[in-house]
Amino acid sequence: MAAALETRNLMKLFGALAVANKVSLTVEEGARHALIGPNGAGKTTLVNLLTGVLVPNGGRVILNGVDITDEPQYRRVSLGLARTFQVNQLFPNMTPLESVALSVAQRRGATARWWSRLAKSSETIDEAAELLDRLHLLDCAHEPSRTLPYGRQRMLEIALALSARPRVLLLDEPAAGVPEGEGVELYDALADLPSSVAVLLIEHDMDLVFRFARRITVLVSGSILVEGPPEVISADPRVREVYLGEATHG
Amino acid sequence: MGSSPTNAPAGVAHRIRYEGEAEYLRAAASWRVPEFVFWLLPIAAYFLLPRQLVLLSRVAVMGLFALSLDLILGYAGIISLGHAAFFGLGGYTAGLLAQHGYGEPISGLVISGFVAAILGFATSFLVMRGADLTRLMVTLGICLMLMEAANKMRWLTGGADGLQGIAVSPILGIWTFDLFGRTAYVYSMIVLFLVFLLVRRIIRSPYGLALRGIKENERRMHAIGTPVARRLVVAYTIAAALAGISGALLTETTQFVSLDVLSFDKSAEVMLMVVLGGAGTLYGGIIGALFLIVAQYLLSGISPQYWQFWVGIAFIALVFLARGGLVGLAKEGVTWLGRRGRSTSS
Numbered sequence: 001m002a003a004a005l006e007t008r009n010l011m012k013l014f015g016a017l018a019v020a021n022k023v024s025l026t027v028e029e030g031a032r033h034a035l036i037g038p039n040g041a042g043k044t045t046l047v048n049l050l051t052g053v054l055v056p057n058g059g060r061v062i063l064n065g066v067d068i069t070d071e072p073q074y075r076r077v078s079l080g081l082a083r084t085f086q087v088n089q090l091f092p093n094m095t096p097l098e099s100v101a102l103s104v105a106q107r108r109g110a111t112a113r114w115w116s117r118l119a120k121s122s123e124t125i126d127e128a129a130e131l132l133d134r135l136h137l138l139d140c141a142h143e144p145s146r147t148l149p150y151g152r153q154r155m156l157e158i159a160l161a162l163s164a165r166p167r168v169l170l171l172d173e174p175a176a177g178v179p180e181g182e183g184v185e186l187y188d189a190l191a192d193l194p195s196s197v198a199v200l201l202i203e204h205d206m207d208l209v210f211r212f213a214r215r216i217t218v219l220v221s222g223s224i225l226v227e228g229p230p231e232v233i234s235a236d237p238r239v240r241e242v243y244l245g246e247a248t249h250g
Numbered sequence: 251m252g253s254s255p256t257n258a259p260a261g262v263a264h265r266i267r268y269e270g271e272a273e274y275l276r277a278a279a280s281w282r283v284p285e286f287v288f289w290l291l292p293i294a295a296y297f298l299l300p301r302q303l304v305l306l307s308r309v310a311v312m313g314l315f316a317l318s319l320d321l322i323l324g325y326a327g328i329i330s331l332g333h334a335a336f337f338g339l340g341g342y343t344a345g346l347l348a349q350h351g352y353g354e355p356i357s358g359l360v361i362s363g364f365v366a367a368i369l370g371f372a373t374s375f376l377v378m379r380g381a382d383l384t385r386l387m388v389t390l391g392i393c394l395m396l397m398e399a400a401n402k403m404r405w406l407t408g409g410a411d412g413l414q415g416i417a418v419s420p421i422l423g424i425w426t427f428d429l430f431g432r433t434a435y436v437y438s439m440i441v442l443f444l445v446f447l448l449v450r451r452i453i454r455s456p457y458g459l460a461l462r463g464i465k466e467n468e469r470r471m472h473a474i475g476t477p478v479a480r481r482l483v484v485a486y487t488i489a490a491a492l493a494g495i496s497g498a499l500l501t502e503t504t505q506f507v508s509l510d511v512l513s514f515d516k517s518a519e520v521m522l523m524v525v526l527g528g529a530g531t532l533y534g535g536i537i538g539a540l541f542l543i544v545a546q547y548l549l550s551g552i553s554p555q556y557w558q559f560w561v562g563i564a565f566i567a568l569v570f571l572a573r574g575g576l577v578g579l580a581k582e583g584v585t586w587l588g589r590r591g592r593s594t595s596s
Contacts (some may be wrong), residue, residue: 051473065572077475089470097271102463103474105456111476119276121456129268161266164475176540211376 004029004198005168010059019045021222027200034201034213043202052076082166084157086173092146095136096156100128103163135159151182152223168198175205279454290437303435309540310438311500316491316523316535322532327465327546330384331517336366338512345413345507353419355502362498363491370490381530386401397512412508434503475526528575537576
């Protein structure tokens with residue numbers, strides 16, 4: 001299978017500290033790939049390097065065969081790389097319908113048009129409504145996003161990323177803050193993601209990781225420690241050592 | 251016709267299922283009764299307050315200026331303390347055109363708006379760099395520089411004495427600007443209304459939604475693929491053009507322009523109007539202008555020295571009691587009355 005997203009010897013230094021140390025990661029087309037590692041392993045830094053928030057000190061980022069290392073954030077999205085955030089990044093005073101319609105309009109290249117009318121862009125609105133329906137958000141489509149329960153806001157976060165119709169989706173700790181027992185909808189939504197989309201999941205919740213991922217990369221101190229299918233990772237003594245507490249319950 | 255949604259083609263089924271959502275947004279964007287009433291008021295004022303037309307023309311001019319600031323402040327979230335730069339540039343452009351024999355008012359507005367837009371576009375790249383505080387200083391700095399330049403170029407602008415000898419031709423060659431300000435009033439109100447229609451259309455477009463998105467969460471806008479800086483440059487340029495038109499309107503209706511239009515006071519006054527009326531509410535700027543100018547007129551009659559004191563108190567009270575300004579206060583009032591109406595009827 002071809003690589004959807006690839007990094008080659010990616011380097012990022014904060015002063016003398018290498019927070020990404022020659023990271024070469026390959027996410028295959030349609031993959032269900034998880035990136036795990038203890039706090040401070042450099043997971044968030046890696047997401048920021050992939051999405052263009054940070055500029056690497058060395059190495060390349062390749063998306064569907066296109067070198068995107070020097071592309072700004074917004075260009076990477078139109079080239080097929082979308083993300084969710086660890087801490088919700090929503091439009092607090094906009095409704096879910098408006099928020100997703102905005103994202104759909106952006107993908108269709110309509111947000112530069114100040115003479116056209118949103119209320120008459122029925123294809124955009126239909127697509128937004130359909131996506132909200134799929135993520136069980138249609139019944140709260142007209143309430144301000146800030147008033148939604150946290151679990152719903154988490155789903156909206158995913159809806160916003162999906163409306164970009166990405167080829168590669170980065171999920172930055174989607175289960176973060178979702179109370180125990182309320183994760184079912186989220187797990188279902190993740191299981192329902194289109195198989196054509198390659199997913200890179202960054203997560204602390206080992207339940208979710210082992211349920212979802214078919215391939216796992218373990219990042220420690222900015223370098224890849226080991227990579228393989230879940231059964232190999234869970235049996236690896238080095239991973240057990242790093243994850244002493246969590247390995248026993250996972 | 252008799253087909254159930256299950257065997258209809260997928261696209262058709264969606265059209266039927268989600269028609270309600272599109273309808274909801276259409277309804278939210280349509281004209282409401284209070285809006286019609288609002289725009290009937292200037293017509294009523296023409297007949298009922300014939301002696302106040304000069305004052306009300308000033309309201310129209312400042313309302314237009316405030317509307318232009320609201321587009322960047324209330325919708326795009328760009329804080330500017332130097333918006334008078336464009337107001338003043340438009341005012342001087344119209345004045346210089348008329349002084350040099352080109353007194354045709356309508357094209358005068360268009361040219362002035364265009365000149366202001368060029369300055370807006372050129373300086374937008376400076377303004378886009380940095381966050382709120384930087385923007386505050388940059389916009390303020392540009393306006394101060396322009397004011398000093400106008401002050402120094404006495405040969406062109408008349409310096410502190412203002413621009414003399416402005417002769418504006420009749421509108422469309424028919425309506426001359428009369429001593430009672432009737433023509434000026436009708437002209438200002440029509441220009442205000444047309445620009446209002448344009449801004450209303452802009453904020454209800456996908457582009458307008460993107461501006462709101464940038465104000466609410468810029469990080470997310472990058473992540474959905476919006477070239478944020480490019481959108482803001484366009485907004486800033488449009489706002490500059492509209493501010494230029496309002497400045498030109500002031501010059502044409504008063505047949506005079508002085509350094510005052512470029513002053514820091516002007517920038518502060520227009521921001522006060524927007525915040526007072528309610529930023530990001532479309533009508534806030536116009537209502538703020540009306541409130542401030544009328545209050546100034548009435549209070550200065552009572553105590554010529556201390557009217558600003560009372561405006562200050564009103565302003566502080568308003569930001570504490572209603573953060574959405576006068577428009578926000580009115581909306582809360584309507585909701586409250588609605589709730590009361592329901593509870594008494596049940």
